[in-house]
Amino acid sequence: GESVGLHLPTLSVQEGDNSIINCAYSNSASDYFIWYKQESGKGPQFIIDIRSNMDKRQGQRVTVLLNKTVKHLSLQIAATQPGDSAVYFCAEIIYNQGGKLIFGQGTELSVKP
Amino acid sequence: KAGVTQTPRYLIKTRGQQVTLSCSPISGHRSVSWYQQTPGQGLQFLFEYFSETQRNKGNFPGRFSGRQFSNSRSEMNVSTLELGDSALYLCASTPGQTSEKLFFGSGTQLSVL
Numbered sequence: 549g550e551s552v553g554l555h556l557p558t559l560s561v562q563e564g565d566n567s568i569i570n571c572a573y574s575n576s577a578s579d580y581f582i583w584y585k586q587e588s589g590k591g592p593q594f595i596i597d598i599r600s601n602m603d604k605r606q607g608q609r610v611t612v613l614l615n616k617t618v619k620h621l622s623l624q625i626a627a628t629q630p631g632d633s634a635v636y637f638c639a640e641i642i643y644n645q646g647g648k649l650i651f652g653q654g655t656e657l658s659v660k661p
Numbered sequence: 662k663a664g665v666t667q668t669p670r671y672l673i674k675t676r677g678q679q680v681t682l683s684c685s686p687i688s689g690h691r692s693v694s695w696y697q698q699t700p701g702q703g704l705q706f707l708f709e710y711f712s713e714t715q716r717n718k719g720n721f722p723g724r725f726s727g728r729q730f731s732n733s734r735s736e737m738n739v740s741t742l743e744l745g746d747s748a749l750y751l752c753a754s755t756p757g758q759t760s761e762k763l764f765f766g767s768g769t770q771l772s773v774l
Contacts, residue, residue, distance in 0.1 A: 591765030648717045649760040651704035
């Protein structure tokens with residue numbers, strides 16, 4: 549079956565440090581991956597995405613790495629700020645299985661000032 | 662441009678009742694998806710609509726139903742509520758037919774007593 553899970557449920561970092569949030573997926577047919585950020589009382593907010601034919605993609609202060617060999621996805625946040633404190637979800641789409649977005653369980657990131 | 666709007670924001674019901682939740686997508690978006698979020702199960706896909714047609718359905722009982730109107734607004738209904746239906750119900754919209762880059766609303770927090 550398909551599932552997307554996270555290695556660490558919580559992550560605490562010091563302001564200014566880099567954060568790395570990890571995600572494992574089980575279906576090698578996954579086509580597309582997305583990272584979402586959810587702040588308290590809000591819905592998930594799109595951060596960055598990557599297609600399965602890529603292994604790295606960079607955004608503003610964020611980088612997503614995809615290792616298809618070990619079915620691993622990571623989100624790197626540079627110079628983490630208090631405003632980055634939130635729950636981060638990885639999610640995947642498998643187009644030949646309906647194309648719905650499947651979410652992982654989430655990692656809570658806490659940034660200490 | 663206004664974001665995804667969900668109403669009501671909070672709802673309290675008792676077991677056995679039914680409930681209808683509403684979602685107005687971002688203007689111009691034709692696809693609407695619904696998710697249930699609970700602390701134990703995370704974000705679970707309910708269903709997806711595009712141009713008034715259900716394109717995908719998750720693994721929820723028939724008590725959960727939805728529909729989409731010609732103006733892309735969507736409603737979901739839960740009949741014969743159970744305590745386990747207490748959750749945050751999130752609606753998301755996207756311009757095209759894929760679930761890439763979903764834009765989420767803030768959700769409706771449903772409590773079943």
